[in-house]
Amino acid sequence: MKKTGKIIKVFAPATVANLGCGFDVMGLSVAEPGDAVEVRLNDSGLLKIIKITGDDGKLTLDPQKNTVSVSMINMLKHLNKKIGADIILNKNMPLGSGLGSSAASSVAGVFALNELMGRPFSRKDLVPFAMEGERIACGSAHADNVAPCMLGGIILIRSYDPLEIISLPVPKNLFVVLVHPKVVVLTRDARAVLPKQIPLKTGIAQWANTAALTAGLYESDYSLIGRAVHDHVAEPPRARLLPHFNELKGMALKSGALACSISGSGPSVFALCEGEVIAKKLARAMKSFYTRNNISSQTFYSKVNTKGVQVIS
């Protein structure tokens, strides 16, 4: 008979990787959507995923293959501990949407376990374990979704060797609008269209923009943020994979968005704006835009989520 032990429920938010110009090095966290993960300790000595909801049956219950548990296994290996736990994963966000779904599960798993074990690690220390979950999901241990999901706010990853994560300031009135059109863009296709080489001039424009975006965030200069988010590298080739992207972006900018680009590798699109009124209006306009083009979509808007993953009960 299994004895029931401590139990915890956590919420891990969606994230916008790249943030336009910060291709592969920046990301931010939003209020919703996100994953809710429940972990209940027991004395079985084994991690078991007992239920997954909201995934349309697409995710595996195998703890060696699901990001939620792979990250936990990694953490336990590092601690050289064996622990038994039942895991329930509620995917309250679309899979393969460019919203950091796998990172959210991965972060939720290690964060919950860390809380249950009395916090042997800081949030920053947990990032590498969660990155191992990402490796299972995407083939590489990226941190541009994991780090903002874990730490909240707007994150810059300066280097991977050693891992150096920098929290950038979050302007108070900065809102993020997300729209997830129900079209399929495979991450491997989104990666395949990226150039292996870029013109030096393109690089120069991009590193001017990441520096300017950082300055804009420190200064709460919304207009500068808008100009600086512009991505010269990944957006142009990836835009071709997203039906009507350029038209949507044009509409968003005309409707008062500071900037609009692709969230992660898409198909979700994000827009930044100043203030809730514009954010709400924009979310509606983006949904209507897709509806007019016979594509169903989900929209969300919120301030940047400065907290990251949280215990909810």
Add this chain to the structure above:
Amino acid sequence: MKKTGKIIKVFAPATVANLGCGFDVMGLSVAEPGDAVEVRLNDSGLLKIIKITGDDGKLTLDPQKNTVSVSMINMLKHLNKKIGADIILNKNMPLGSGLGSSAASSVAGVFALNELMGRPFSRKDLVPFAMEGERIACGSAHADNVAPCMLGGIILIRSYDPLEIISLPVPKNLFVVLVHPKVVVLTRDARAVLPKQIPLKTGIAQWANTAALTAGLYESDYSLIGRAVHDHVAEPPRARLLPHFNELKGMALKSGALACSISGSGPSVFALCEGEVIAKKLARAMKSFYTRNNISSQTFYSKVNTKGVQVIS
């Protein structure tokens, strides 16, 4: 008979373009060396360079070809005004050294004229006129020396079209050490070794660094500044043109420099450090290093010059 009119003397400082990772988009101003330029209005209706000192006879007295006057001609054209002036240019800094010598002359010229005319333009407004002087000297109207020379401090040029110049914060205790070895590196050679294309991975590392450098400047995080200045793009190919550069850099970092890279297109080398004690020690060590390698050199060290070009009398 020429009537003698108003007279002014200005000092325009040397500048470090690129600042490592900020290739083509960043630059800073130092306290010395620099150009001293004297402008005396008269009623001749013509600009005349009456004397140049410190240039070993290398610079032209032709006002249509010398950067100091080309920038002034450009400003007068814009104002649709004819003005007569005698110009004396004291080059108190080496030419072709990667220290922004031509930019200093160009800035000094328009700044002096603007002062004499009752400041029809702001410092920022003067930048494009000074950039025209740079076009004569280097073939392209760059702002990465001109802007920090004019405005002082640490400058980011986010874009040229339209021209967008951002002043970044200057940490109080940030010192710049400059060493100018007497070796010749032609700007056209330094340009020729640059790649036309760079690997996407290299670009990613570079735009992570410009963002991180900006954050480091806002946070006065000297250690982060040091890590972030690292240039993946221009320094590696250009280092091959500079005798003993890698050895010198290694020595500087071991001696307490936060960072060390090539100033502009070289041959001058700059190092950043925290505090005057290390700066002074480092300036001596860099001079000794070149002496040991049978290369004579000049060294300078100062805080970042936050004022830029100034009236001195």
